[in-house]
Amino acid sequence: MKTVNLGLALLFAGALAGCGTTGGSKEDEVAVEDRGTVAGAVDEATTSAAGGYGDLSMKALDDPASPLSHRVIYFAYDSSEVAAQDRELLAAHAAFLAANPTVRVSVEGHTDERGSREYNVGLGDRRAQAVKRILEFQGASPGQITVVSYGEEKPVAEGHDESAWSLNRRVELVYVGR
């Protein structure tokens, strides 16, 4: 599991570095905050205009060089606080949604397996709502966003330790009916 995490983190850092010159912001490592695998201080990101995210067409969703190809953010245990670097990622998605008003996204909240299942549905909802608020604040329209919480029912990592749990505490942005 560990090597996979690291692989993903490196891949991700590479992808962001690749698009760093076109964007108006300086993104750092994203979505790895709980894992501590990537060194380096988070540069308190400067907000950018919507135009700073490069290509906002549908095909950017599949372009690994675009931040829009990254659609998962991670959370600390029992927390729904969105990390600073993830706010940047969400700003790119909000700009995309604002530029494409017919596009709809499902914001899906997830938790790790610990604790009771229905409470975890509540916690996943809280995470998804936090993401929804940021997307709306950054320009997405409420009608474009639906929220669903799966709690602990859809883990991406099957293990029973922190390396799996940190991957499962997440919100996924799922663009609908592309």
Added chain:
Amino acid sequence: MKKLFLHLTGWLFFWPLLAQAALTIEITQGMEGALPIAVVPFDERNNAYQPPQNVARIIADDLRRSGRFAPVPEENLVARPVEAAQIRFRDWRTLGVENLVIGRVETVGAGRFRIQFQLFDVFRGRQLAGFSVPTTARRMRYDAHRISDIIYEKLTGQRGAFATRIAYVTVKKKGKLREHRLQVADADGYNPQTILTSSEPLMSPVWSPDGRRLAYVSFEKRRASVFVQDVASGQRQRLIAYAGINGAPAWSPDGRRLAVTLSRDGNPEIYVYTLADKKLRRITRNTAIDTEPAWSPDGRSLVFTSDRGGSPQLYRIPVQGGRAERLTFEGAYNASADFSPDGKRLALVHGAGGKYRIAVLELDSGLFRVVTDGRLDESPSFAPNGSMIIYATASGHRGVLAAVSSDGRFRQRLSLQTGDVREPVWSPFDRR
């Protein structure tokens, strides 16, 4: 990561399927002071058709699973009487056996049988119970459980809960997908039937008070809805499907209402839904997570989980709404309450030191006792006689079911051969 986009390939089907892999039961913590009892193999000689079940073994296994009895192993039986005149009580006394069960199974027609049994007090040398039970090949296992209920009640004074059922959710990986099944089985794990299969999660099954229906949450079509399904016919209805969370259904004791968790007004709150007029009443109102309502057996109050005080704890609120009173103070995590049938105790999930275990809270005295020793124990559900609590636990990397006596002294594990098993709920007393 690739499959973050919505695939409309979800699948879902439901009908009663025939027996799947059965649950096996392993006693993991024995109980001192279990009463020695001998269940002699029943006389099956007088039969035109071979009885399909070993009735005496079913009874002995039931009694052993209760934790209250220690049946003598078949190979240690000193004699095999089949009628009262053949019993030499003295021999059984020297073995230390306190009670003795004998009986016979006789054919009365094609696929029809009669079970006769007698229960004896070995020390007084007299009969405590004797019944003749008509049955069929199909019903024989169930009627054996009913005989266990009679014996258990005669000897303990408490109603038996062997002729009851459990519902639970199983999950199996199928390639990239997961197959979720809602299953119903006899309380001893036999005769499992799948009543719903889905590629999306199924959760929170709960029996209606008449034991005929299950309410549950299904994420089919990638949203949560509360369904009610008739167990025998498979007929089901999507009942509650607002935007956001539709979860944690709990039947009122009269079966007319469901308490549920909805986030339609912004964040998870408890509501009461009346089945007859489909009206909703909101019960809680704050910015915290309020969920997992459990209805008190007298129908007057709901206990629920809330993190309004900073960490998840249990609270009680009148069903008509009002002020919530906090019930748990031990540790940083107490959730998922289930009322004992007499309403005097709660089973709950207690988190401490990174471990999640089942605890029992006595409501009058406040006495709090952790009754399991797992790492990820959850979903406690009382047997309808209050004697045992069934729950989900982790065994290796799999979810399995386990049961513990409500005093924590006796534990057993029920496991399927493959896949994860979770969210067990014990049915009410059977009315078949």
